[in-house]
Amino acid sequence: MTISSEWFAAARRRIPGGVNSPVRAFRGVGGEPFFVESAKGCRLHTVDGRSLVDFVGTWGPAILGHAAEPVIEAVRAQALRGLGFGTPNPLEVEMADTICRMVPSVEKVRMVNSGTEATMSCLRLARGFTGRSKILKFEGCYHGHVDSLLVKAGSGALTHGHPDSAGVPEELARLTITVPFNDPEALQSAFTANPGGFAAVILEPVPANAGLYLPEPGFLGTVQSLCRAAGTLLIFDEVMTGFRLAPGGAQEIYGIHPDLTALGKVIGGGLPVGAFGGRADIMNHLSPDGPVYQAGTLSGNPLALAAGLAQLRALEAGDGWNALEKAGAAFEESVRSAISGLPLTFQRIGSMFCLYFHEGPVRNLADAIRSDRERFARFFHGCLADGVYFAPSQFEAGFLSLAHGSGDLELAAGVVRKNLREIF
């Protein structure tokens, strides 16, 4: 019985599944989760005294690494000034100005407290602005646990085998149409079959909740063209890719300006923050200026914004994205060498990656779910036993941070090579 096991037994008595978010329960790989006592740089320190090289990074926010100095200092200083006011505060203006500067498609922005709130608010705003009810999403994309978006969803919903969650009324789910990602013909057909039009099409521009696969050349442009022709709003869910793939996120890389964007993770510096924004003429429909209601007690919380602003400033000061690309390329080279000749596919963009136990290529959900989950689980646990922590599901992406040094990456690549040799 490890100390983590004791904590997990206690957790299961009071917390459903012993976790506050399903993917943490290790159901996708078997076994029990470890409990973390502290984290610093690219490492987690468990209650069992283990130190693990962490490629999850609290699912994206820890882009500087855990407990990065500038973020800790900003939180410490702000905490002494108070944790929350429930009134406007200057940090909200600084964050709004920063987001609009870094993501030019965002002319106005509102802070919320999670990615789910961000996408949920985008949907309600799109429905209020267009007067339409139907939305379209892509199979395998995950946008948080919004009722309308828990239809063929990815991430934990996929991992646990209920991409269409119980509890979502059929009347509501019927308003959500889904098509495969990277399938322009299917998308065109969906628009044709729904002449009344959609309020919005929402997608992860780089889907990273069924592993990680990339939009094929021209696909995002096609999505945008079809939306524009139909008077449908285009929503990019950049909760994961925003401020990580580039200062302006995936939309900067692919040169597509969506009508609305959902954001989160990196802008919270590890504390609970989400945001949504876009065209001013759409955002002005939000209460108190407009008829679409949206609110949040802790939205714009000064402590969380102090953390997020410090993280963004540190990224900009050191051109963190260039360093992340270099680290990603080096890691990719090592992993590709380790998987050479094996029925595996490694896919990467910037500091996000996925090793599929599938010959590949992986272009969409249908490809991803053909991965060998049993071998993935053995790989996951083998690497964990050797001190390297990858996401506990084949249907999650891995993340590098600025704290992953060459030594850490070489160690991890060696562990990958060793465990693959034992499996194949």
Ligand code: KE4
């Ligand atoms: P949250 O509500 O969990 O803050 O964000 C939801 C969300 C929205 N959009 C995208 C693209 C996301 O990736 C997420 C959340 N990501 C997962 C990881 N795949 C969070 C991990 C978890 O559910 O515990």
